[in-house]
Amino acid sequence: MSYNFKQSEEKWQKMWRETGAFRAEFSGDKPKYYLLEMFPYPSGKIHMGHVRNYTIGDVAARFKLTQGFNVLHPMGFDAFGQPAENAAIKNKTKPDTWTHKCIEEMKRELQKMGFSYDWERQVSTCDADYYKWNQWIFLKMFERGLAYKKASNVNWCPACLTTLANEEVIDGGCWRCHTKIEQKDLEQWYLKITEYKERLLEDLLLLKDWPERVLAMQSNWIGRSQGVEIYFRTKDNSKAIPVFTTRADTIFGATYIVLAPEHPFVKELIRGKPEEKEALKFIDKVAKESKVVRSSSDVKKEGIFTGSYAVNPVNNETIPIWLADYVLMDYGTGAIMAVPTHDQRDFLFAKEHGLPMRIVIQPSDSSHQLPAEELKEAYEGDGIQVNSGQFDGLPNQEAKVKIAEWMEKESIGKIETHWRLRDWLISRQRYWGTPIPVIYCVKCGTVPVPYKDLPVELPEDAPFTGEGGSPLSKVKEFVNTNCPKCGSSARRETDTMATFFDSSWYFLRFCSPRFFDGPFNENDAKLWMPVDQYIGGIEHAILHLLYSRFFTKFFKDLGMLNFSAEGGCACGAEEPFKRLLTQGMVLKDGEVMSKSRGNIVDPDSIIKNYGADTLRLFILFAAPPETELEWDERGIEGANKFLNRVWRIRENLKETADPELIRILHRSIKKVTEDFEGFKFNTAIATLMELTNAVYSFGADKEVFGKLIILLSPIAPHFCEELWVSLGNKSSIIKAGWPQYDPAQLVEDVITLVIQVNGKVRSKIDIPADMEESQLKELVYRDEKLKQWLQDKPVKNFILVPKKLVNLVI
């Protein structure tokens, strides 16, 4: 009788649900394991990316569960966001109705995969009992000055009609719809993530089990650079222009300075100068260019003289002040000192505009020692200081430090650290998000909503026209309110929060999802946190992970988090995710599966034709978790074939197993266990296939077969449950306990010793594993096959790698 996956999968899913098989209850007698996969946006349908992400997580969770860990494996929905509003416009449904319908559909699909979630802990960020705590957290931040409002030039997506955080702008376009972003001046709410920049950077060192590349991306994003802020006085001594440089060693070669056209000093610098008219024209032209155009490289660097001069404070030289489009107002001080000999951009600019240059660093390699006029490009390497006054003759790296210190002493500069990280813009002019809990009163100004009045609920109805402005601002009953301080009529904030706010702490909510007195129960968080293993896509390497780290540090500062470093966690109480795995994408014909490419394979159709277990098996076997996975229909067939092969073992069980098979079994237990720990599912499956092949050669008994299916059960859970009961077991395979290997069974009495001559394999001999070296040596020298290789040449060296090989060097 062949395996009926359809019947079996339905049966076991029902069984797990009814027995609460995956309910997480903390008990002190078992070690905890918090396994989390990034929760999805409820689009209604799962795609292969979800299947891959959640299958990886599920195998890990089931493995830990079978091993006897106390596993927390929750799932929820990141349910606020724009698609719900778009659906509302298109289908005339309410975002709330639409979203909840999608959540139900998606949940059904996830359940069909047999994932071991504790559904009793499900949360949806769009429910008031969740977003109430977003508001609570916002107020806590507001109290501490970490949430503030400011007018500024913001990124604006003209398609989504809302603002975007810097992090949400990708290649000058909107991260969601790729529309080219515009700049707009608006009053917006920000979170002061920059307050945490040092900790966010330094603590990356604690994250030993994160992928290198994610750490590099975060570090890059925070972007610390150390240098000196130098003050250049104008010739008429009316202003001091601060300039930031990481190359204090080149200061004596600064032959002009360049300001961003929007620099606040510019107007005054050009006033009344002959160059004024041309300069204004230039400023106007640059202002019209969007950031995208301006920052695209290979565009020629344009600039213009201001007519004013400054003084280089280290040598009192008078140098011209220029404006150029390549100097950006939002990095550093918006002004640079130009050293054309040692910076390629400055070099090109100086050549273009005929500006002076002077070499201040000579390379030790004499080939580069040219007069400044003959330079073909800037010399950006290390060397010895020249033309640098008292610092001449010093290696430039040493001079860099000495010059900085000297400038600080002379009060012409200040050693400073600059950061790329900006505060996080969270205001969105959308309906389907958490209302920002703030009230504007004519008398009292900006007043936070009192905690007792939370949540500020989203009104059920709002007009969705798709035209600009926040839909909430058109709901009178929402906007009009009374000031909590003075009682006079007031107006509510109509912006909502960016959805990244919601996902920055959901992992804490899962610890106590029905807690009413705060975002999470501190005791429960202490028990479960940190997340032992987090799994998700690389696309969240910066935004979501950085924000979550920020929130965790904030909670810690509120004194709400005190999870311990037990269980080998080196990251203390500040880092939410101990170990991170970023899974690769699923490709079809070498391209990412996507609707627009039309190359989507619907998981549901695979489940219908082959069952969830076959899909799970294939997706794990086809590639290691971190790498891209090429979808291959024939691979699905192969996975199915393997399960059927295992299924048929049942029909031919023997009374006792061959001792050789038992040895292979124990080796397999060791290998599979280690591979599961290391998330090497593809090789774990290869091992299980080898074990299955061995069963076919030797014939298995019930004992061996039982262990084989326990090893397979995290990957193909329904299938293995079915086999497990067919062996006469009464309880679920989850309770079977993870097989232990017997070290004695791993010991081999006879080993095959490889014999190399000069590093090439020339012979092999079978010898007892514990043979002494002298005896072994004698045996090797007597080997017939070696004669032609050794001839009579003397053996210079005899290298023995115990139990593996010998190498004779002649």
Add this chain to the structure above:
RNA sequence: GCGGACGUGGCGGAAUGGCAGACGCGCGAGGCUUAGGACCUCGUGGGGAAACUCAUGGGGGUUCAAAUCCCUCCGUCCGCACCA
């Protein structure tokens, strides 16, 4: 430009200094079968009749021994970037 990952059969991939190509797909041969695209067994990197020999992007190095470590060049993917 800076930072990161990577490059192995026809394909997905294995091997983290010690027998290159585990396991699977595909392909070939045989068996079973009325038949099969089901199942079972065997074979399957290149060259060579064979003994052997050549092979892990190219070149160089370290080592008794290198896919693995180091240098260099080439290429692919990802992140950041007129970042001062």
